[in-house]
Amino acid sequence: MLRSVNLTEKPSNMSLQKLRLENVGQIKLAEVEFGDLTVLVGPQATGKSIFLQWLRLVVDTGYVHDEMRKHGLDWERTVPDFLNVYLGEGMEGLWKEGESGSAVSVDGQRVPFAEYVAPRHRAKGPFLFYIPAQRVLTLANGWPRPFSGYAAGDPFAVRDFSERFRLMMEQEFGRSESLFPKSNRLKREYRDLLAKHVFGGFELRLDTHGAQKRIVLRESAAGKDIPFMAWSAGQREFVPLLLGMYWLMPPAKVSLRDRLEWVVIEELEMGLHPGAISAVLLLLLELLARGYRVCVSTHSPHVLDVVWALKTIREHQAPSETILDIFDAKRTDVTRRVAETVYAKRAKVYFFDLVSGCTRDISDLDPGAEDAAEAEWGGLTAFSGRVGKVVSNVVNGAGRVIAPAASSAMPVGEAVSEAVNAAGH
Amino acid sequence: MRMRFKQVVEAVPQLRGAFRPGLQALKGEHRGRIRCSDTRRLAGSLDLDSSLQDSLPDDPRWDYGVGVTVRQDADRCHWVEVHPATEGEVRNVLKKQDWLKAWLGRHAPVLLEMTATENGYVWIATKAIGFRPGSPKAKQLEARGISLPCKRFVIP
Numbered sequence: 001m002l003r004s005v006n007l008t009e010k011p012s013n014m015s016l017q018k019l020r021l022e023n024v025g026q027i028k029l030a031e032v033e034f035g036d037l038t039v040l041v042g043p044q045a046t047g048k049s050i051f052l053q054w055l056r057l058v059v060d061t062g063y064v065h066d067e068m069r070k071h072g073l074d075w076e077r078t079v080p081d082f083l084n085v086y087l088g089e090g091m092e093g094l095w096k097e098g099e100s101g102s103a104v105s106v107d108g109q110r111v112p113f114a115e116y117v118a119p120r121h122r123a124k125g126p127f128l129f130y131i132p133a134q135r136v137l138t139l140a141n142g143w144p145r146p147f148s149g150y151a152a153g154d155p156f157a158v159r160d161f162s163e164r165f166r167l168m169m170e171q172e173f174g175r176s177e178s179l180f181p182k183s184n185r186l187k188r189e190y191r192d193l194l195a196k197h198v199f200g201g202f203e204l205r206l207d208t209h210g211a212q213k214r215i216v217l218r219e220s221a222a223g224k225d226i227p228f229m230a231w232s233a234g235q236r237e238f239v240p241l242l243l244g245m246y247w248l249m250p251p252a253k254v255s256l257r258d259r260l261e262w263v264v265i266e267e268l269e270m271g272l273h274p275g276a277i278s279a280v281l282l283l284l285l286e287l288l289a290r291g292y293r294v295c296v297s298t299h300s301p302h303v304l305d306v307v308w309a310l311k312t313i314r315e316h317q318a319p320s321e322t323i324l325d326i327f328d329a330k331r332t333d334v335t336r337r338v339a340e341t342v343y344a345k346r347a348k349v350y351f352f353d354l355v356s357g358c359t360r361d362i363s364d365l366d367p368g369a370e371d372a373a374e375a376e377w378g379g380l381t382a383f384s385g386r387v388g389k390v391v392s393n394v395v396n397g398a399g400r401v402i403a404p405a406a407s408s409a410m411p412v413g414e415a416v417s418e419a420v421n422a423a424g425h
Numbered sequence: 426m427r428m429r430f431k432q433v434v435e436a437v438p439q440l441r442g443a444f445r446p447g448l449q450a451l452k453g454e455h456r457g458r459i460r461c462s463d464t465r466r467l468a469g470s471l472d473l474d475s476s477l478q479d480s481l482p483d484d485p486r487w488d489y490g491v492g493v494t495v496r497q498d499a500d501r502c503h504w505v506e507v508h509p510a511t512e513g514e515v516r517n518v519l520k521k522q523d524w525l526k527a528w529l530g531r532h533a534p535v536l537l538e539m540t541a542t543e544n545g546y547v548w549i550a551t552k553a554i555g556f557r558p559g560s561p562k563a564k565q566l567e568a569r570g571i572s573l574p575c576k577r578f579v580i581p
Contacts, residue, residue, distance in 0.1 A: 305557075367554045367556070367558070367574075368550055370577075384558040384559025385573070389567070389572070392567040393570075395569060396540060
């Protein structure tokens with residue numbers, strides 16, 4: 001049954017539990033029940049990003065309309081034009097009309113798409129903060145581009161993130177030289193990990209080059225500034241993400257920024273070494289501990305490693321601070337409190353299947369599951385598994401040895417005494 | 426060379442009386458953890474752990490051998506260990522494999538020769554599986570020819 005949703009009167013979207021898209025672009029059926037943390041995995045072009053942008057539209061219809069109008073974007077109340085300005089040029093065909101056409105349901109109730117296209121107003125700001133996969137493009141010459149600095153056909157998610165980022169730089173860091181490390185931004189424990197895994201011996205600073213402000217990396221020892229284009233790929237990817245985290249974690253003693261309740265991060269691992277990914281994942285837990293509902297898409301098994309570990313730690317009723325060991329994070333009062341809060345949070349994982357076009361709930365992440373999608377974590381561990389199997393077969397095929405190799409062999413007597421002590425079978 | 430699992434097992438003095446048809450050598454609770462789409466291919470089984478318990482009570486004995494016919498005149502053996510599947514147990518399972526290879530090499534070299542290339546050493550998890558493909562412990566196992574723990578072993 002269709003319902004008319006008064007999007008302007010909805011006070012909060014924290015209660016949103018389930019979003020279902022049918023026949024939208026490459027998505028045949030995507031049904032996601034959100035956890036405190038929701039992770040989307042799957043091959044390229046399976047609709048993860050479309051789904052997340054749809055979530056944003058559902059949560060923030062009024063804000064999206066306000067911002068688009070403010071920047072001179074007009075969609076003339078038509079679905080194709082709206083999709084072209086919201087999702088980006090060429091996306092007008094995503095929504096299909098007709099009996100077996102596209103449909104969107106929120107918490108089990110179908111909502112006509114016209115509800116999202118008819119102009120709405122909400123002046124009080126967004127409920128959801130979206131960090132897009134293309135975040136590196138928001139920094140032109142070391143300074144975030146304004147909304148109007150993009151082509152009309154560029155996706156709203158990128159333009160809006162860039163504009164937030166620019167406003168924050170101008171309003172909150174305009175006179176500040178140091179951007180990282182910065183004493184009132186992020187907990188010291190996180191700063192230490194980021195310094196170690198992402199910035200090495202560099203500081204992130206605001207520099208004035210003539211009349212032009214720019215973000216630079218300064219080599220601490222030599223005091224030499226390195227401009228944006230000379231940064232490592234990982235640093236270029238990470239800085240917009242870091243500043244997005246700054247936005248979400250204001251310096252004052254408040255947990256949440258303004259009216260924000262949701263955070264979406266696309267491919268948080270982009271360009272980062274696993275050590276840096278682990279530091280970013282710790283920041284993700286901080287977001288959860290602050291009370292944000294977080295949705296991420298990922299191609300990294302490390303993200304699912306954390307979800308899997310959290311689930312196992314909870315199932316075995318291990319102490320909450322065990323969570324900190326995952327990240328090799330110091331056990332301080334601050335980090336213990338974060339771990340304790342995160343302990344109670346629930347994570348959901350969904351696989352976007354390229355073949356069927358449908359989603360599957362693989363939240364159990366059981367490596368022994370009969371469903372290959374769950375056992376291989378939506379394909380993220382499939383390659384490692386295959387490599388391992390080839391290695392194992394080669395070892396057995398070539399290993400027609402009578403005794404074990406000297407390097408790996410353990411004297412039977414020694415093995416006996418150790419095995420006696422072992423609790424194993 | 427003809428290598429029939431039954432004849433080879435019965436020729437090993439230490440394994441006298443250990444051969445059982447099908448999967449009958451496996452304990453009842455373990456039997457359901459192995460599947461074979463064509464049971465006529467099952468060439469028999471052997472409970473190594475129980476057979477050697479009296480003579481080698483303190484050794485880290487491997488659990489079972491399962492024979493499977495791959496050609497009309499040739500069988501292969503899958504060595505199956507039912508064991509808790511946590512990373513902490515990898516070390517113990519590796520020790521058991523060392524023991525198995527050493528014992529077979531000394532007393533039943535033909536059985537060692539018959540080890541299957543694919544899934545030659547199979548670890549069936551007692552309960553949940555505590556590690557995933559690609560982890561260092563998983564690689565350690567695979568580098569020794571042991572398949573990652575599974576809940577059920579489906580004979581290829």
